Amino acid sequence: MIDETHSPAKKSWVSGADAHPDFPIQNLPIGVFSPPAGAPRGGVAIGDHILDLAKALAAGLISGKAAEAAAKAELNDYLALDGNERAALRKHVSDLLDGSTDAGKDASSQPSLLHAANKCTMHVPARIGDYTDFYTGIHHATNVGKLFRPDNPLLPNYKYVPIGYHGRSSSIDVAGPVKRPTGQRKPATQDAPDVGPCRSLDFELELGIWLGGKGNSRGETIPIARARENIAGLCLLNDWSARDLQAWEYVPLGPFLAKNFATTISPWIITAEALEPYRISQPARPEGDPKPFDYLWNEEDQKSGSFNVEVYMYLTTEKMRAAGAAPHRLGRSAMKHMYWTCAQLVTHHASGGCNLSAGDLLGTGTISTPDDSGLGSLLEASRGGAVAIELSNGETRKFLEDGDEIVFRAYCTAPGRPTIGFGECRGQITG
Amino acid sequence: MIDETHSPAKKSWVSGADAHPDFPIQNLPIGVFSPPAGAPRGGVAIGDHILDLAKALAAGLISGKAAEAAAKAELNDYLALDGNERAALRKHVSDLLDGSTDAGKDASSQPSLLHAANKCTMHVPARIGDYTDFYTGIHHATNVGKLFRPDNPLLPNYKYVPIGYHGRSSSIDVAGPVKRPTGQRKPATQDAPDVGPCRSLDFELELGIWLGGKGNSRGETIPIARARENIAGLCLLNDWSARDLQAWEYVPLGPFLAKNFATTISPWIITAEALEPYRISQPARPEGDPKPFDYLWNEEDQKSGSFNVEVYMYLTTEKMRAAGAAPHRLGRSAMKHMYWTCAQLVTHHASGGCNLSAGDLLGTGTISTPDDSGLGSLLEASRGGAVAIELSNGETRKFLEDGDEIVFRAYCTAPGRPTIGFGECRGQITG
Numbered sequence A, B: 001m002i003d004e005t006h007s008p009a010k011k012s013w014v015s016g017a018d019a020h021p022d023f024p025i026q027n028l029p030i031g032v033f034s035p036p037a038g039a040p041r042g043g044v045a046i047g048d049h050i051l052d053l054a055k056a057l058a059a060g061l062i063s064g065k066a067a068e069a070a071a072k073a074e075l076n077d078y079l080a081l082d083g084n085e086r087a088a089l090r091k092h093v094s095d096l097l098d099g100s101t102d103a104g105k106d107a108s109s110q111p112s113l114l115h116a117a118n119k120c121t122m123h124v125p126a127r128i129g130d131y132t133d134f135y136t137g138i139h140h141a142t143n144v145g146k147l148f149r150p151d152n153p154l155l156p157n158y159k160y161v162p163i164g165y166h167g168r169s170s171s172i173d174v175a176g177p178v179k180r181p182t183g184q185r186k187p188a189t190q191d192a193p194d195v196g197p198c199r200s201l202d203f204e205l206e207l208g209i210w211l212g213g214k215g216n217s218r219g220e221t222i223p224i225a226r227a228r229e230n231i232a233g234l235c236l237l238n239d240w241s242a243r244d245l246q247a248w249e250y251v252p253l254g255p256f257l258a259k260n261f262a263t264t265i266s267p268w269i270i271t272a273e274a275l276e277p278y279r280i281s282q283p284a285r286p287e288g289d290p291k292p293f294d295y296l297w298n299e300e301d302q303k304s305g306s307f308n309v310e311v312y313m314y315l316t317t318e319k320m321r322a323a324g325a326a327p328h329r330l331g332r333s334a335m336k337h338m339y340w341t342c343a344q345l346v347t348h349h350a351s352g353g354c355n356l357s358a359g360d361l362l363g364t365g366t367i368s369t370p371d372d373s374g375l376g377s378l379l380e381a382s383r384g385g386a387v388a389i390e391l392s393n394g395e396t397r398k399f400l401e402d403g404d405e406i407v408f409r410a411y412c413t414a415p416g417r418p419t420i421g422f423g424e425c426r427g428q429i430t431g
Helices: A053-058 A065-070 A076-080 A083-096 A102-108 A138-148 A224-230 A243-249 A272-278 A299-304 A318-323 A342-350 B053-058 B065-070 B076-080 B083-097 B102-108 B138-148 B224-230 B243-249 B272-278 B299-304 B318-323 B342-350
Strands: A030-034 A041-046 A049-052 A114-116 A121-123 A131-134 A164-166 A182-185 A194-197 A205-211 A231-238 A263-265 A309-316 A328-334 A361-363 A405-412 A420-430 B030-034 B041-046 B049-052 B114-116 B121-123 B131-134 B164-166 B182-185 B194-197 B205-211 B231-238 B263-265 B309-316 B328-334 B361-363 B405-412 B420-430
Touching: A041 A053, A049 A053, A053 A065, A065 A076, A065 A083, A083 A102, A083 A272, A164 A342, A164 B164, A182 A243, A205 A309, A205 A342, A224 A231, A224 A299, A224 A342, A231 A272, A231 A342, A231 A405, A231 A420, A263 A420, A342 A361, B041 B053, B041 B083, B049 B053, B049 B083, B053 B065, B065 B076, B065 B083, B083 B102, B083 B272, B164 B342, B182 B243, B205 B309, B205 B342, B224 B231, B224 B299, B224 B342, B231 B272, B231 B342, B231 B405, B231 B420, B263 B420, B342 B361
Parallel strands: A131 A361, B131 B361
Antiparallel strands: A030 A041, A030 A121, A041 A049, A049 A114, A131 A164, A182 A194, A205 A231, A205 A361, A231 A263, A309 A328, A309 A405, A405 A420, B030 B041, B030 B121, B041 B049, B049 B114, B131 B164, B182 B194, B205 B231, B205 B361, B231 B263, B309 B328, B309 B405, B405 B420
């Protein structure tokens, strides 16, 4: 539901918030942070500041079950609220940060409610029950498939099954560093594997989907018409990948050590409520593709089940950092390149009776463009490591080197609406 | 360390405990249970009874950090204790249940400390952080591989890499029912997949490994010489598998809906301390197999890294139940058929920097015998569904039918030692 919290006319009393590229008052993403000398707690990003929900609760500026849940150091109870409860809290927080309301005037006189974001430490915003990584980026799946099967890149199940696998939740973090993993590698030139540091370390550009609402019990399912109730928000996700380890270990049971050393997410949950004005239809399937099975098909989901999110990838090398040079922009992709909607992923995941809960996290899979302008991994950009890409400062890369830092950013746009952003997903490789 | 808690001469004041096939006083497995009208709490199985650790704590019969952790409704803090702390608690509990000690005489005068096990409800004993399923049963891997690649059943990585994949923790439970999953299936006779109830529902006989101790931080590893510190105990595990769903969905990222609808574990943690007298050497690798890489190799682990555990599988059909007939024994296998030790699994899992924690659960993978006497799945026993097996009452099975119940039991034996058991892992299929 688009309501007054989304009004383009709405202004905040927080200095700089209205012109902020990510966090104007129309966004209000929720996360968990520690102030310089304090314990972790819930907060809302507003411009370059964080509204301290624990302090706002203590001061009586917000109250009730939803506010209490949102002020906690783990947001699982907040995520488990139903959409109406989360929307009501959003309305209160919006009023609090709006200089034209009584609540906003009251709050603006209490500067201790705000913290400078750059002085705070962000945390993973919820206790992640289970993490599942999907593979919905059809151009990525095609590009990767071409490296192995040039004539038949997509496997036969791809257009029927939202392909996914279980990932590791313990190693998901909102900040680097990411240590280059050591593991078993078997180059084609060797008869036997050896052990050593990964030689083809990669990133993968994904969105994360935070599950919320009631979920389902084991043995029950989530009908597609109700899947949306279980999507609480989005974030950016970097599915770091050790390609040489992956190539050797992944048959027959899928990626394991090649992925579980680290996953980096952006710390702010861009809420389902904030995303509402940026809904777009799911792009039509190419002619000849099978229609999804009934359990995955919903007209309303097709009409409005995606979001107009563009995603940018940047690489900063040690040399760039030393020279004070701008990061190299690796490319730009968009959520519309997902072959399945978020609702389809939720419904498929639960379709055999697997129980989902608030605080579970889904990865969309790598989102690449159909052309070379937004390839979501170096594996694709370097054609499996065959071709080095040239960076803006003249350096080249096939895969990531120590000191390289990857940053993702994402923005939602809609006609007549302010742009809202996801903040950064940032991680640096160490040796 | 083998100490007086393991003494074969030790007797309990609890009626029937000394002759109990699973839970004599030398075992003392820990779990979480609810008494008929009470909340979940920690307990220790003794004979057909459960010692209520919360009541023992309240009565001052046990005390301290370890006792407090063991009395909780989630045993994560208990599992995180170091081995010496857990062993000290074991000693106190052993004394409490021993009729010849002052503590035991005191406890035996307080009958409310004990509950009849068959009147209690068991729970998953810890909040499972992450669940990982390995594939260490080399005969199982060979049998399954033969169905697809008769001449070359084991993939090239099998004898180098402890193959594993991430599983779903939310759907792990200690009790049935297990609802037959619906999903996408594509028989070879069809051009396109369809959707319907699984037609080849199977069990998999595994052991579960409860992780404990300090674990490792992200980016750090666990040297094989210290891996044992992170193994807190064992249980039985049934990795229910939907073979038709699996065949269609599993490329290229591994099993997903085919496994995540349910995993059943036995509720009692057979502690590392209890298992100590039953250590055996890891069976030597067949001549010609590669020696494990250094990071997976430890002489002490080879000498004593396995346990003398035999595992039994039973099937009860609706007809058997209606006739009051005994279950059909499907077979008997043993832990010694694991190609890798528990320590090797822990060390490999952390070798790229993936952080492990107390409360994580590992599955060993299906443990089958080299011959047909203990095939750990119906997929193997029925040769991929080609040959029906005959049951003791004349019925036949290729895969599981609605109403079928699978029970696993396991026993540890050692010369001059009492047998200790794992209790039951029990799950029944519903339509």
